[in-house]
Amino acid sequence: MPAAPSFRAYPAIPLQPVERDTIPKLFLRGVDRYDRPAALRYKVGGAWKEWSHREVEEQAARLAAALEGWGVRAGDRVALLSENRPEWAITDYAVTGMGAIDVPIYPTLPAGQIQYILDDCGARVILVSTRAQLAKIQEIRGELPALERVVVFDEAAGVASWAEVQEEGRRAIEEGRVGSFRERALGVKRDDVATLIYTSGTTGDPKGVMLTHFNLCSNVAGSQQHGLSDVILTGDRTLSFLPLSHVFERMVDYLYWDVGACISYAESFEKVVDNMGEVGPNIAVAVPRLFEKIYTRVTGATGVKKALVGWALGVGTRVADLRLAGSEPGGALALQYRLADRLVFSKLRARTGGRMRNFVSGGAPLSADVARFFFAAGLPVYEGYGLTETSPVIAVNKPGKVRLGTVGAIIPGVEVGIDGETGEILTRGPHVMKGYWNRPDATAQAIGPNGWFHTGDIGEVTDGGFLRITDRLKNIIVTAGGKNVAPAPMENAALLSPYVAQIVMLGDRRPFTTFLVVPEWENLETWCRQQGLAATDRAVLAAEPRVVEHLTRETVGRLAGFAHYEVPKRILVIPDEFTIDAGLLTPKLSIKRKAVEQRYQERIEELYQG
Numbered sequence: 001m002p003a004a005p006s007f008r009a010y011p012a013i014p015l016q017p018v019e020r021d022t023i024p025k026l027f028l029r030g031v032d033r034y035d036r037p038a039a040l041r042y043k044v045g046g047a048w049k050e051w052s053h054r055e056v057e058e059q060a061a062r063l064a065a066a067l068e069g070w071g072v073r074a075g076d077r078v079a080l081l082s083e084n085r086p087e088w089a090i091t092d093y094a095v096t097g098m099g100a101i102d103v104p105i106y107p108t109l110p111a112g113q114i115q116y117i118l119d120d121c122g123a124r125v126i127l128v129s130t131r132a133q134l135a136k137i138q139e140i141r142g143e144l145p146a147l148e149r150v151v152v153f154d155e156a157a158g159v160a161s162w163a164e165v166q167e168e169g170r171r172a173i174e175e176g177r178v179g180s181f182r183e184r185a186l187g188v189k190r191d192d193v194a195t196l197i198y199t200s201g202t203t204g205d206p207k208g209v210m211l212t213h214f215n216l217c218s219n220v221a222g223s224q225q226h227g228l229s230d231v232i233l234t235g236d237r238t239l240s241f242l243p244l245s246h247v248f249e250r251m252v253d254y255l256y257w258d259v260g261a262c263i264s265y266a267e268s269f270e271k272v273v274d275n276m277g278e279v280g281p282n283i284a285v286a287v288p289r290l291f292e293k294i295y296t297r298v299t300g301a302t303g304v305k306k307a308l309v310g311w312a313l314g315v316g317t318r319v320a321d322l323r324l325a326g327s328e329p330g331g332a333l334a335l336q337y338r339l340a341d342r343l344v345f346s347k348l349r350a351r352t353g354g355r356m357r358n359f360v361s362g363g364a365p366l367s368a369d370v371a372r373f374f375f376a377a378g379l380p381v382y383e384g385y386g387l388t389e390t391s392p393v394i395a396v397n398k399p400g401k402v403r404l405g406t407v408g409a410i411i412p413g414v415e416v417g418i419d420g421e422t423g424e425i426l427t428r429g430p431h432v433m434k435g436y437w438n439r440p441d442a443t444a445q446a447i448g449p450n451g452w453f454h455t456g457d458i459g460e461v462t463d464g465g466f467l468r469i470t471d472r473l474k475n476i477i478v479t480a481g482g483k484n485v486a487p488a489p490m491e492n493a494a495l496l497s498p499y500v501a502q503i504v505m506l507g508d509r510r511p512f513t514t515f516l517v518v519p520e521w522e523n524l525e526t527w528c529r530q531q532g533l534a535a536t537d538r539a540v541l542a543a544e545p546r547v548v549e550h551l552t553r554e555t556v557g558r559l560a561g562f563a564h565y566e567v568p569k570r571i572l573v574i575p576d577e578f579t580i581d582a583g584l585l586t587p588k589l590s591i592k593r594k595a596v597e598q599r600y601q602e603r604i605e606e607l608y609q610g
Contacts, residue, residue, distance in 0.1 A: 006420030010461055012429055015413030018221045022213035023096040023194055024185035026220065026258055031057045034234075034260035040086040041264040041279075048264070048278070051086050056093070061181035062169030063094040067125065068178050069168065070149055074099030077121045077196065081105045081114065081137070082129035084244050084265040087153045087162055089253065091127050092244075096194045096213070097185035103196045103208070104245035106587035107133060108580050113206075115140040117198050121208055121437060122146045127162075129153045190214035196437050197247055197388050200586035208437030209388045211247070218413055218430035219391040220254050226411040227398035231358045231382060234260045236282040239275055241266035246588060247392045248362050252285050273351060280353035287363040288370070289589065291381060292495055295370045298348065300498030300523060312340035316376025324375065324402055345377040352379065360384060360396070363588060365469055367492050368405040375404075383407050385469060387455060389446065390414075391431040394455075395467040406466035416461065423458040424473055458486070475593065477507045483565045485513055490562060494555035498523045502578050503555065504596050505568060506604060514607055515571040516596065517551050518578060524551075542573040572607050574600065 020026040030039075031053040040051040051059075072078060078095045080102055082088050088104075095102040103121050105114055107129065114136055118126065124146060128134050134152050141147065153162045160168075172178050194213045198206040232238075232252075238261050242249035256263050264279045266272050276284075301309045315336045319329045329337055349356060359374065359381040366383045374381045384396030385407035394416065397408035410416050417426040428451040435443035447453050458470040471486035478484055487505035494503050494515065501520040507513030521538060527550065528541060535541050552571050559567045578584035584595050597604065 007417055008420060008461075009415065009417040010410065010465075012415040013410070013412040015218060015222055015430070016225055018214070018218055020221070020258065021190040021217050022188045022192075023093070023216065023254070024188050024213075026217060026254060027060075027093045027097065028057070028182060028185060030257045030260065036260070036262070038262050039257075040089060041262065042086050043267050043275075051090075056086070056090055057181075059090045059166060060094040060097060061173065062166045063091060064098045064181050064184075065169035065172040065178040066165045067094065067100070068098060069172050070125065072098070072100055072124060074192070076100045077103050077123040079103040079105055079118055079121070079123040079126040080245075081107060081126060081133050082153065082244075083107050083268070084240050084249075085129065085153070086265065087127070087129070088244050088265075089263075092195075092250075097181060097188070099184070099188050099192060101193050101196055103198070104250070105198070106200070106243055106245045108243075108587050110581065111136040111139045115143055116205060117208075118144050118147060120198075121196050125149045125151070127151045127153065131156050134159060188213060190217070193434060197245070199388050200588050200590065207439055207442055210434040210437055211388075211391055212434055214430055215391040215433060216251060216254065219251055219393050219411075220258060222411040222413040222431070223251075223255060223393050223396065224258075225413075226396065226409070227401070228255065228360075228396065229259065230399050231360065232256060232259055232261060232283050236261040236357075237264065237279055237355070238262070238283050239264050239266055239272070239279050239281040240284075241269060241272050241275075242285060242287065242363075243587070246363070247388045248386070249285060251392060252360065276351070276353040276356075278353075280355040282355050282357045283360070284356070285360040285362065287589070288361055288366040288492075289364070291359070291361060291366060291370050291374060294348070295373050296496065296498040296520070298344075299373075309344060312344035313373065313376065315340045316345060317372055320372050320375035324404070341378065348377050349379060358382060358399075362386065362392070362396075364590070365488055365492055367496060369496060371404045385457075385467060389433045389453060390427060390455070391433070393431070394425075394427055403462070403464065403466045406462060406468045408467065409465045410461075410467060416467065417452060418460060422473060423460070423470065425455045425457045425459045425467070425469075426452040427455060428452045477505065477513060478509065479507055479513065479565065480509055480511045481565065485566045487513075490559055490566065490568075493558045496558065497551075497554040499527065499551060499554045502591065504591055504593055506593075506597060507568075510608060512569040513566065514604070515555050515568045516574055516600065516604075517555060517571050518574045518576070519547075519551065538575040542575040548573055570607055570610070572600070572603055 020029055035053050037052045038050040039053040039056055041048050078100050080091050092102055103123055105117055134156050137150055151160045151165050155161045190213050192213055193210045195211050196208040198208050232255055238256055240263050244250050266275045319337045322329055356379055361381050361383045371381050382397040384393055386392030386394045393411055394414055395408045395410045414429045414431055432453045456473050458473055460468050462468055471488040475487055476484055491503050491505055494500055499520055502518035504516045505513055541547050556568055578591055584592055
């Protein structure tokens with residue numbers, strides 16, 4: 001980024017020397033230091049099965065031996081299409097340990113998008129979890145000349161299974177056909193590419209982000225130095241349920257491994273609450289939508305329960321604000337909080353397994369009201385910020401240094417700059433990617449000659465050194481009157497309604513802004529029955545004037561603090577959920593705004609003309 005009066009740089013806090021500067025060093029040090037019977041856990045046949053640290057290393061070495069026997073060499077790409085499970089982590093440690101490059105793929109992607117990624121990266125081998133994932137690969141196999149082998153973790157006719165590959169690797173090691181896995185792993189260089197992570201992207205084809213070993217390891221070290229070592233403790237239990245194909249969960253899992261926490265993999269996102277009760281985790285990472293759903297479920301109570309929750313939340317909020325300011329409640333407030341905790345908050349903590357000490361939130365902005373609610377309940381949520389291209393963490397709140405409504409202080413080793421003209425956040429340091437795979441043009445656009453990476457996010461650094469995110473630069477709406485509008489703060493405010501599942505603000509080059517609202521149908525249908533609306537067809541209900549009026553109050557009615565020109569004048573109720581299969585969501589569940597606008601273009605035009 002060229003020096004300019006309007007550009008302000010915030011120098012990095014020096015990063016302490018990083019001893020574990022490659023994934024294999026981090027992995028093997030964890031094995032040697034902790035050597036516990038339960039490093040990884042996963043539910044098999046209805047019961048939790050454990051993998052010890054030594055078993056994980058042994059299986060990684062066997063897989064690496066099999067891959068080497070198939071001709072996989074340093075720099076080759078090995079793809080991974082799987083839900084979170086021990087084999088995912090073992091494959092990651094095996095592939096990075098032999099100097100090859102792993103390519104994680106979201107298991108929710110359809111075959112066509114998987115084909116694009118495999119073709120672009122030239123993967124020679126792919127490991128898949130289930131027969132359902134295998135079917136996607138079999139559908140596109142003929143279009144992938146570089147793909148030589150497919151392995152399935154479960155069993156399927158005619159395809160090598162995990163057990164068979166493990167046996168093949170075991171024989172290769174015993175017969176001396178491969179060298180020492182440890183020696184090879186410790187020879188991997190920190191600047192070698194460890195992984196290609198394809199950004200889901202709300203526009204255009206995904207790009208493969210090249211992250212080196214040191215990109216990831218410097219981020220682990222910087223996060224620990226910053227204070228996450230006080231959040232994630234040795235011996236902690238954790239539940240992993242965000243996709244490991246997303247760099248956020250993956251980097252945090254490296255943190256877990258490095259401190260000797262026990263990682264249990266959730267059966268599915270739908271089973272997260274059940275699995276929390278079984279595992280009793282101390283720490284978990286999640287995206288804001290999970291916290292928002294819990295918040296709206298609790299605050300959406302009715303009748304006597306609504307009054308009780310409202311009272312408890314009022315008391316809890318006062319206590320949370322005191323604690324965030326470094327004080328403790330006393331007198332009557334302390335007594336009230338003990339009662340509120342017994343009647344309301346303790347029940348919420350019990351739903352998380354009864355041992356939850358902290359949550360970490362990332363991937364999207366978290367409402368300050370939602371965060372304050374969890375602090376009130378004795379379940380602190382530390383919000384952070386980063387991108388795939390930054391390995392990912394740039395900033396994160398931490399115990400003793402929290403400011404709600406921000407993503408926390410910048411972690412050591414990370415330099416941040418703010419473009420004074422656009423407000424865009426830039427960053428540079430060891431966390432910034434090597435570049436985009438086969439895309440020097442895109443790399444040059446993203447990373448300037450002085451090493452500054454353009455995040456595409458708008459924000460500011462506040463007094464006290466906290467980073468605040470406003471919106472994505474590309475999401476900024478410029479109305480026909482020339483007014484700039486950031487949609488995210490208003491969308492997030494509207495999402496706090498128990499009647500709203502998804503929402504998009506429109507208005508670029510239009511005379512005013514509008515909301516497209518997808519209802520939380522279970523709650524809305526209950527409200528409709530209470531109002532005597534008997535229709536069962538959701539499309540009919542979406543057009544019902546009383547429903548539109550109700551959802552307008554629930555969305556636009558929450559925007560009292562925003563400027564008149566920012567607030568939507570009309571809303572359009574969409575009966576169908578935005579989904580990945582419909583092409584309206586990314587694998588990270590971000591809404592593809594342009595795709596949504598194109599899908600509903602005719603109805604949007606009617607909305608503006610009406």
